[in-house]
Amino acid sequence: MWHIEPEKGPIYAQIAAEVKRMLARGELRPGEKLPSARALAEEARVNPNTVVHAYAELEREGITETRRGLGTFVREDVDVEAIRRRELEAAARGYLRAVLALGLGPDAAAKVLSEVSVDAG
Amino acid sequence: MLVEMSEVTRRFGGTVAVDGLTLALPEGEVVGLLGTNGAGKSTTLKLLAGLLYPDAGEGRLDGAPPRRARGAIAFLPERGQMYEWLDVKGAAGLFGTLYPDFRPERFHELLGQLEVPSRSLAQMSKGQRARFLLAATLARKARLYLLDEPLGGVDLITRDRILAALVSEWREDATYVLSTHEVAEAEGIFDRAVFMKEGRVVLSASAEELRERGQSVAQAFREVLA
Structure with missing residues (x-):
């Protein structure tokens, strides 16, 4: 789950991004508790300071809150739809980049996407 | 700063192993001491441990010379020599006598976590011995832990357990x-990477800041030390 790639930027940002992806996929829900910084650090084999930094970043973005003595929780009022939309846009941009690199345009991209979707049922 | 070394030089015969090394490490940091073979990493760790004395300059742990702060330093040498007959029970007794900060319960927990079998060192594989000695080192409640190649010569799963x-x-x-050649595998646990070349520190940087600038610690290693 916590797959860290050090050549892809700071680890705290990768952890924060993964928490957002989990929210977007419904693997993590508003009100749920995140693992303790130590537990996540152990699982991902990263420095506990880095996880604390990731949680601070999520709190700054209004996604999580710290309850004294209890841990870090996803806020009840978090806008999951907005997070899901941003994930979708990021995925779409990635796909579009690959299409453009092939010398094709957005129309070809949309057409193939719908064809593949039909194939996938 | 918990650890400070200023202008420390150490020679062996005509060879300068550590050459005017200056280093300051705060509390709470995990520091990767990185460099190619012969860069002076092991000598630096022994100087920090108070097992070697500098020819010039000085090292300090919490303001005291390392040799007077040894009680607060847990050192895992690269090729740790240990009594072959030693087993878990014997080790707990021995380390408990040698080190007032040794925590026997923690030692047993770590042996479990690292999956070290209950037999004597003589009957252990290389990886099991390495984990046994690491467990004994981490079972101390020290201020400074110095681990020389704790990931050296062990398989991937063992490495993962150790991390x-x-x-x-x-x-x-x-x-x-900790000194290590397994930079890519270990870099996630570093707060700081200290790169050594020819007995000197050529770069001491926050691991996350390196990555912020688009370079993993492993990539920085290649760039700085090649």
Whole structure:
């Protein structure tokens, strides 16, 4: 789950991004508790300071809150739809980049996407 | 700063192993001491441990010379010599006598976590011995942990277990310095990377800041030390 790639930027940002992806996929829900910084650090084999930094970043973005003595929780009022939309846009941009690199345009991209979707049922 | 070394030089005969090395490490950091073979990493760790004395300059742990602060330093040498007859029970007794900060319960927990079998050292594989000695080192409640190649010569699964054990042992009132050649595997646990070349520190940088600038610690290693 916590797959860290050090050549892809700071680890705290990768952890924060993964928490957002989990929210977007419904693997993590508003009100749920995140693992303790130590537990996540152990699982991902990263420095506990880095996880604390990731949680601070999520709190700054209004996604999580710290309850004294209890841990870090996803806020009840978090806008999951907005997070899901941003994930979708990021995925779409990635796909579009690959299409453009092939010398094709957005129309070809949309057409193939719908064809593949039909194939996938 | 918990650890300070200023202008430390150490020679062996005509060879300068550590050459005017200056280093300051705060509490709570996990520090990767990185460099190619012969860069002076082991000598630096022994100087920090108070097992070698500098020819010039000085090292300090919490303001005291390392040789007077040895009680607060847990050192895992690269090729640790240990009595072959020693088993878990014997080790707990021996280390408990040698080190007032040795925690026998923690030792047993770490042996479990690192999956070290209950037999004597003579009957253990290389990887099992390495984990046994690491467990004994981490079972001390030291201020400074010095680990010379704790990931050296062990298989991938063992390496993974050792990294997890290091993370679970981390305390913010202690400093951890580990030398390793397994930069890519270990870099996630470093707060700081200290790159050594020819007995000197060529770069000391926050691991996350390196990555922020688009370079993993492993990539920086290649760039700085090639």
